[in-house]
Amino acid sequence: xxxxxxxxxxxxxxxxxxxxxxxxxxxxxxxLIAIAGAPVMEAYxxxxxxxxxxxxxxxxxxxxxxPLILTGLAAAVAFRARLWNIxxxxxxxxxxxxxxxxSSQLLGGLPAxxxxxxxxxxxxxxxxxxxLVPLWLRLRFSVDEVVTTLLLNFVAVLFVSMLIDSILKDPxxxxxxxxxxxxxxxxxxxxxxxxxxxxxxxIAAMLAVLVxxxxxxxxxxxxxxxxxxxxxxxxxxxxxxxxxLVTVACISGGLAGLAGALEVMGVQGYVTTDLSPGYGYxxxxxxxxxxxxxxxxxxxxxxxxxxxVGADGMSRSMGIPSYIADVTVALSLISMLTGVFxxxxxxxx
Amino acid sequence: xxxxxDILASAGLWAAVLRIATPLILGTLGALLCERSGVLNLxxxxxxxxxxxxxxxxxxxxxxxxxxxxVAALSGGVFGLLHAGLTVTLGLSQHVSGLGVTLFASxxxxxxxxxxxxxxxxxxxxxxxxxxxxxxLSSLPFVGPALFTQxxxxxxxxxxxxxxxxxxxxxxxxxxxxxxxxxxxxxxAQGINPMAVRYGAVVAGSALMGVGxxxxxxxxxxxxxxxxxxxxxxxxxxxxxxxxxxPGRALLGALLFALFDSFQLRLQTRLxxxxxxxxxxxxxxxxxxxALALMARRARVPQALMQPYRRGER
Numbered sequence: 144x145x146x147x148x149x150x151x152x153x154x155x156x157x158x159x160x161x162x163x164x165x166x167x168x169x170x171x172x173x174x175l176i177a178i179a180g181a182p183v184m185e186a187y188x189x190x191x192x193x194x195x196x197x198x199x200x201x202x203x204x205x206x207x208x209x210p211l212i213l214t215g216l217a218a219a220v221a222f223r224a225r226l227w228n229i230x231x232x233x234x235x236x237x238x239x240x241x242x243x244x245x246s247s248q249l250l251g252g253l254p255a256x257x258x259x260x261x262x263x264x265x266x267x268x269x270x271x272x273x274x275l276v277p278l279w280l281r282l283r284f285s286v287d288e289v290v291t292t293l294l295l296n297f298v299a300v301l302f303v304s305m306l307i308d309s310i311l312k313d314p315x316x317x318x319x320x321x322x323x324x325x326x327x328x329x330x331x332x333x334x335x336x337x338x339x340x341x342x343x344x345x346i347a348a349m350l351a352v353l354v355x356x357x358x359x360x361x362x363x364x365x366x367x368x369x370x371x372x373x374x375x376x377x378x379x380x381x382x383x384x385x386x387x388l389v390t391v392a393c394i395s396g397g398l399a400g401l402a403g404a405l406e407v408m409g410v411q412g413y414v415t416t417d418l419s420p421g422y423g424y425x426x427x428x429x430x431x432x433x434x435x436x437x438x439x440x441x442x443x444x445x446x447x448x449x450x451x452v453g454a455d456g457m458s459r460s461m462g463i464p465s466y467i468a469d470v471t472v473a474l475s476l477i478s479m480l481t482g483v484f485x486x487x488x489x490x491x492x
Numbered sequence: 493x494x495x496x497x498d499i500l501a502s503a504g505l506w507a508a509v510l511r512i513a514t515p516l517i518l519g520t521l522g523a524l525l526c527e528r529s530g531v532l533n534l535x536x537x538x539x540x541x542x543x544x545x546x547x548x549x550x551x552x553x554x555x556x557x558x559x560x561x562x563v564a565a566l567s568g569g570v571f572g573l574l575h576a577g578l579t580v581t582l583g584l585s586q587h588v589s590g591l592g593v594t595l596f597a598s599x600x601x602x603x604x605x606x607x608x609x610x611x612x613x614x615x616x617x618x619x620x621x622x623x624x625x626x627x628x629l630s631s632l633p634f635v636g637p638a639l640f641t642q643x644x645x646x647x648x649x650x651x652x653x654x655x656x657x658x659x660x661x662x663x664x665x666x667x668x669x670x671x672x673x674x675x676x677x678x679x680x681a682q683g684i685n686p687m688a689v690r691y692g693a694v695v696a697g698s699a700l701m702g703v704g705x706x707x708x709x710x711x712x713x714x715x716x717x718x719x720x721x722x723x724x725x726x727x728x729x730x731x732x733x734x735x736x737x738x739p740g741r742a743l744l745g746a747l748l749f750a751l752f753d754s755f756q757l758r759l760q761t762r763l764x765x766x767x768x769x770x771x772x773x774x775x776x777x778x779x780x781x782x783a784l785a786l787m788a789r790r791a792r793v794p795q796a797l798m799q800p801y802r803r804g805e806r
Contacts, residue, residue: 146582146802179607227587280781286788287733289534289587293726294777305770427591464606469599476592477578484582 146488160482161432161439165446167482168475172467181461193456194449202338204445204452206410210235210419211444212347213402214426216354217270219435221395223358225371226388230277230292231399232423233299234270236414238400239407240303241269242329243322243414244311251326258328263346263404270400271393273299278392282385296423304416313413322414331409341409348441350398355437357394367391399423420451421469428476434483447472499758506638508757510646511712513750515540517649518704519728520735520742521656522568522697527732528660529693530673530686530796531579534590537725538597539571539698540705545601547706548716549608551618560710561645561703568702571597572695580690583800594725602718621645621711643711645703650743652700657739669693673794676801686801701725723777730780736791745783752779 221228277291358364369377433439454468547564578589621643660666671679676686735742
């Protein structure tokens with residue numbers, strides 16, 4: 144058995160791949176549900192009901208999707224330029240704590256129209272700083288950024304834990320380690336009353352369109368793509384590799400930091416060390432499921448949010464551990480990788 | 493300064509060094525074996541988590557401790573097979589495949605654990621490996637309690653490091669592995685099957701990672717809880733670079749790393765209240781990053797690392 148590169152890829156195949164990958168993952172996860180002794184179809188039905196069954200659950204799913212869109216975009220932008228930013232989780236937390244610190248200590252008195260944009264910039268900047276360190280290590284010492292970004296995730300969470308245990312600790316929280324809340328003027332407007340759905344969803348969706356336009360319509364987008372496909376060739380063609388990667392890192396780290404900022408300003412209001420149920424890591428899956436396409440990221444984030452919110456509900460009513468959502472999401476990543484391969488290669492004898 | 497000296501002079505510190513080093517030694521050797529054949533295995537974090545879970549679960553259900561380690565090794569091998577399928581047969585990105593394996597293996601272990609072990613106030617425990625006193629040597633003053641009262645897997649890990657060094661540098665099999673990692677085309681021209689070598693190395697290396705994880709639940713602690721691997725896998729990946737892909741230096745690197753770690757643990761209790769404990773917990777990760785920055789340029793990277801091999805394709 145050998146693999147032979149396909150001459151051209153049909154559009155239908157490219158579109159069908161993520162759908163097939165998700166179905167394949169659901170089938171495999173179904174085996175695990177069956178082993179646990181639960182009826183599979185009913186479990187999936189409960190997941191759908193849990194994610195869309197009521198006004199509350201539907202808005203909750205969309206609320207969950209917003210940070211996933213941003214961390215997914217962060218990974219997609221970076222991966223396209225072969226900048227392996229696996230540090231989305233750390234950048235998320237640093238963006239979150241930067242916003243809490245800035246609003247509670249410094250900018251709290253400003254009116255919303257000034258404060259909210261300033262805080263969004265602050266959160267993005269914090270994410271950028273955390274990604275520029277591993278990029279600098281790569282460019283200066285040729286250190287693989289996968290490992291450094293992964294390790295910095297742990298450092299970032301410990302840093303946040305230290306701050307919310309000391310100088311940023313909320314004295315009103317009965318001794319629980321949580322940060323002082325952001326000012327009232329920093330809270331994002333709700334999209335729907337009686338729900339947690341906030342302006343962040345609109346911002347995330349607009350950024351997805353913006354990233355798509357930048358990638359497909361600008362010189363920078365082309366250069367970033369070239370840097371990913373063939374770094375040596377890109378340099379030969381006159382692409383400033385270092386500068387391109389720094390810009391990519393600023394976009395990627397900024398998006399992940401922004402995700403953390405929006406989560407604090409839109410949902411929780413303060414920072415704890417369980418603010419993110421792994422948004423940074425799930426963002427990688429979201430990006431790969433979307434095949435690194437910024438518009439596809441929105442759909443992939445929605446799928447991931449459905450799994451997480453729906454599995455919570457299903458878990459409560461059927462007794463299947465809610466970790467089944469993480470398993471399904473991880474399996475869809477592996478299926479997607481395999482699926483993309485078969486859009487590029489065919490089996491020949 | 494006297495605080496530092498006090499800590500260094502206690503036999504307990506040195507006993508802890510070997511204990512903390514053991515999972516790192518096993519994980520680093522596993523990652524090293526994979527990378528020597530040209531495959532980066534970022535599945536390590538998840539494989540260690542699964543090994544910790546399944547090894548513990550086997551013992552919890554009545555298997556003896558060595559069977560627990562064996563089960564962990566087999567499960568590691570199965571995940572290795574998955575990683576090899578993705579990266580060797582299909583030639584996919586080793587970074588992304590490895591992360592996929594990690595995400596799958598860790599979430600799968602939490603799922604299985606939650607499913608089979610009922611939620612309880614205090615986590616259920618097993619009877620872990622007991623320290624074995626090496627006859628004669630353990631009664632030596634200071635050196636005895638420091639180095640010769642460890643649990644059996646620790647002695648085994650040190651022996652494995654030396655054995656792997658021998659295999660890689662002194663046997664035809666090791667030569668085949670190194671050749672495949674440096675230049676699979678040349679290896680094939682010599683009649684070596686690079687695909688088979690990579691499969692073997694990744695499966696065996698992943699088995700070692702599984703055992704490294706199981707050490708945590710069967711010897712260092714006596715129960716399993718999610719996120720207990722705490723980035724040890726990533727630290728192992730950094731240690732491989734630090735060790736310049738040599739098993740002997742990997743052993744030294746893991747011991748050095750464990751020395752810093754157990755030293756900071758003791759310093760932490762002395763300085764509690766003065767320095768936030770989070771600073772101490774950051775040290776292992778920052779140390780790994782520093783080690784990478786220091787060694788990345790100097791290390792001799794296997795030349796075909798992360799390059800998929802496809803027969804007849806350049």
